[in-house]
Amino acid sequence: MATYEYALRTEALSKSFKQVRAVHNLSLSIKRGEVVALLGPNGAGKTTTIDMILGLGSPDAGSIEVCGMTPRRAIEHGKVSAMMQTGGLLPNITVRETVKLIASFYPNALSPQEALERAGATNFADRMVKKCSGGQQQKLRFAMALINNPELIILDEPTAGVDVEARRDFWAAMRADASQGRTIIFATHYLEEADDFADRIVMMNRGEIVADGTPRELRAAGSGRTLCATLTAQPSDVEDALHAFPLTSLDMRANDFTLVAEDTDEIAASLISRGLARDLTIATRSLDDAFVAFAQQEN
Template sequence: MSSSAPAADAASARSGGSGHTAIRARGLVKSFGKVQAVRGVDLTVAQGEIVAFLGPNGAGKTTTIDMILGLAHPDAGEIEVFGRSPRSAISHGLISAVLQTGGLLKDLTVRETLRLTASLFSDTRPIDEVLQRAGISSIADRKVGVCSGGQQQRLRFAMALLSDPGLLILDEPTTGMDVEGRRSFWQAIRADAARGRTVLFATHYLDEADEYADRIVLMSHGRIVADGTTAEIKNLVAGRVVHATLPGADPVALAAIAGAEDVSVQGERIAIRTRDSDSVARHLLTATPARDLEISAQNLESVFLALTGNDDTEKSTR
């Protein structure tokens, strides 16, 4: 394989070839004192899948990811990555992670950082290749300390690619990137997944999960509450959402409308989730000064809120 070929080809061979299971977890339980962070999680991820791992803060996502990375041991249950223990998979370079913070020395250049990281492995992809894959060849000689947040995230991505991992775990991978940066980043991820790389990513950007994930796994209160394609997840919550402009809207009065199941008010715009959108729309148009009324199907954000019961999620408004 030439140095310019996608690294996932080698990762696929080392992890067992296409069609194999990347992650297999059964009955995972993890507690911290009296707090049970993970409560019987079962999760299977096939090689080459791009899986969005979603949930509000405290849902158990980070603890589950820590167990996949071998950073935490389950109190009960078992977990395998490419048929190995997480620690064994890591020692063979089959897992890499891109985290939000840490891991960078600001006085080194981008290229020096990659050389230092590569020295930790017995075999790595060429540095020029991972620079190109991460889209940072043009800043290879720039000091890390003067790189933007988005550029530093791309450097972390390049570092993760060095060992040619079969499984790539991303924690808020596009934080600090502009719109074009996010798009090109996900294009690179999709190209790798098409050649066998498995990607598990946690994000608060629900639009990224909607657009780029093959599958969504949604956690709440330590359990997986939904698992499927975006369309399947959206179909779990029946009904529609009625949007309208209503100055001075009273959330209590709106919640009392027959058929209203959930109400949100942002400035003059209101959103009412309901199984009877015709009835709610009729009330708004005849009994209130509402205008600019729209009726839409459930989106991922409304499903997220309905399934997690969380009204204060950290979600992107972009």
């Protein structure tokens, strides 16, 4: 029975490659049972962070603890498994044979059939790996990652390069497995994946954490709300009225305008009561907008 509280703890973790600073001063704690997305563009430091979590790279500075021990010990004890962005598969054996082969390396492995079922791979289990689609090969990699029944599973860009349907099927399998209480950390640059699947999102940019919270918290804290409306007065009159409110941005056109602010309800009420605008719409901004806002704060 696990006795640790945190599946992952890092303190001031840093890693550079010659003149390139990949990860800088990264401090992060993830509790057991959390589903956490590492979100950021290519080059944000996600894969380098994952490599250090898995003991595949050593930090230049700082500390890291995985499942209450060093990364290498956690791997040796079968507490951690990973599904990496790259990694070859044996093309001339079947999916089932591949999973059986991996199972033979672990003394307390799941049965190959159970791993295949949990990964959603039973309907093509007897197909040769080389004849599997990209999405099917990702499910195979997921079954391989599950075979040792890890307490923490790491996914690095798990659906990169697969089509929309395959991506949807993969996450359905992941949701079912996550419901059993496994800790999952996945790196992605697909914002909709982070928004739909993660309990918590850690946004990274240029090797640093720029935001950390639930999807709803990040949307609210990072970008406010958007108000769009049609002008019923001169643009200068509307601009004068808006000066009374703190705005994040304002885009004024000939016949309409769009603004971003924290208290859009109060702004809308003021504009309507003064007859300055009509056809108002208010919407919560997207996670994409939030990420851009957080990244700009760091520049």
